[in-house]
Amino acid sequence: MGRLDGKVAIVTGAGRGIGYAYAERFLREGASVMVAEIDANTGKQAAAALAEIGPAEFVATDVTSVESVEACVQATVDNFGGLDILMNNAALYGDWDMGDQSFEYLKKIIDVNQHSVWLMSHAAAPKMVEGGGGRIINQASGAAYNYVSPFRSDEFTGMGTFNYQMSKWGVVGLTKFMAGSLGTWGITVNCIAPGVIDTEATRKAVPGTVIEMLAKQQAVPGVLNAEDLTGAAVYFASAEARFVTGQVLVIDGGKHMPA
Numbered sequence: 722m723g724r725l726d727g728k729v730a731i732v733t734g735a736g737r738g739i740g741y742a743y744a745e746r747f748l749r750e751g752a753s754v755m756v757a758e759i760d761a762n763t764g765k766q767a768a769a770a771l772a773e774i775g776p777a778e779f780v781a782t783d784v785t786s787v788e789s790v791e792a793c794v795q796a797t798v799d800n801f802g803g804l805d806i807l808m809n810n811a812a813l814y815g816d817w818d819m820g821d822q823s824f825e826y827l828k829k830i831i832d833v834n835q836h837s838v839w840l841m842s843h844a845a846a847p848k849m850v851e852g853g854g855g856r857i858i859n860q861a862s863g864a865a866y867n868y869v870s871p872f873r874s875d876e877f878t879g880m881g882t883f884n885y886q887m888s889k890w891g892v893v894g895l896t897k898f899m900a901g902s903l904g905t906w907g908i909t910v911n912c913i914a915p916g917v918i919d920t921e922a923t924r925k926a927v928p929g930t931v932i933e934m935l936a937k938q939q940a941v942p943g944v945l946n947a948e949d950l951t952g953a954a955v956y957f958a959s960a961e962a963r964f965v966t967g968q969v970l971v972i973d974g975g976k977h978m979p980a
């Protein structure tokens with residue numbers, strides 16, 4: 722018996738990294754999973770590998786496009802007969818250009834990382850209501866609480882845009898507004914805010930020694946991996962969490978402990 726037996730889930734950005742790990746765990750708990758991914762290569766490969774575990778399909782999805790997210794939700798309902806769980810995981814993270822501090826790039830990051838959460842949820846909620854309720858889980862980041870950058874320079878180079886950090890703060894806030902709005906329809910909305918997770922994307926963005934250095938600053942030292950997050954997602958998605966909504970769970974070894 723899985724904890725998500727018979728449930729249907731969409732996981733955005735499941736072509737690789739943490740999204741793939743969420744998809745894999747949902748399948749092992751008995752759910753069917755739609756891999757909603759912009760990168761057709763990784764998306765197809767991921768769905769093929771995941772199909773070895775349970776019912777998994779791929780649909781090419783750009784989470785910033787109204788037409789694309791609506792098509793993704795419809796394809797999920799057509800394939801699996803409904804929609805119960807939405808894991809809003811996709812973001813510009815591995816492909817994030819930290820050096821680009823332009824206003825245009827700030828808008829792009831907010832669009833991909835934050836507006837997409839609203840857009841996907843807006844498309845998914847009516848199908849969840851039709852099925853009697855659902856679960857939305859948003860992926861924020863401990864970066865939302867990193868007010869002081871570890872990479873400050875000694876020279877004043879102008880105020881930065883805080884693009885990634887702002888986008889994830891927005892995800893935290895959106896979680897609470899969505900929870901307040903959708904609860905009456907049996908939909909809970911919660912959020913996972915991971916610390917530095919050892920994924921391919923992190924290894925690209927952050928030098929290896931920095932990951933180990935940051936891991937030592939946690940209350941519980943050690944390098945986290947994607948599997949350290951999946952149990953929390955299953956809990957939020959499960960029947961046990963039916964009265965848990967609007968919550969943010971920070972999973973980072975105790976680096977950040979927001980009230």
Ligand SMILES: NC(=O)c1ccc[n+]([C@@H]2O[C@H](COP(=O)([O-])OP(=O)(O)OC[C@H]3O[C@@H](n4cnc5c(N)ncnc54)[C@H](O)[C@@H]3O)[C@@H](O)[C@H]2O)c1
Nearest residue numbers: 734738739759783784810811812814815862917918920922
């Ligand atoms: N890895 C970490 O340390 C860490 C920490 C905190 C939060 N996060 C968050 O976790 C999530 C996954 O992180 P990851 O390490 O697996 O990163 P990743 O870059 O490997 O994964 C992101 C996935 O989203 C997809 N994606 C990007 N834009 C998209 C779009 N417009 N439409 C659909 N899919 C799109 C990418 O193709 C990729 O498969 C992200 O939301 C990230 O911000 C990661």
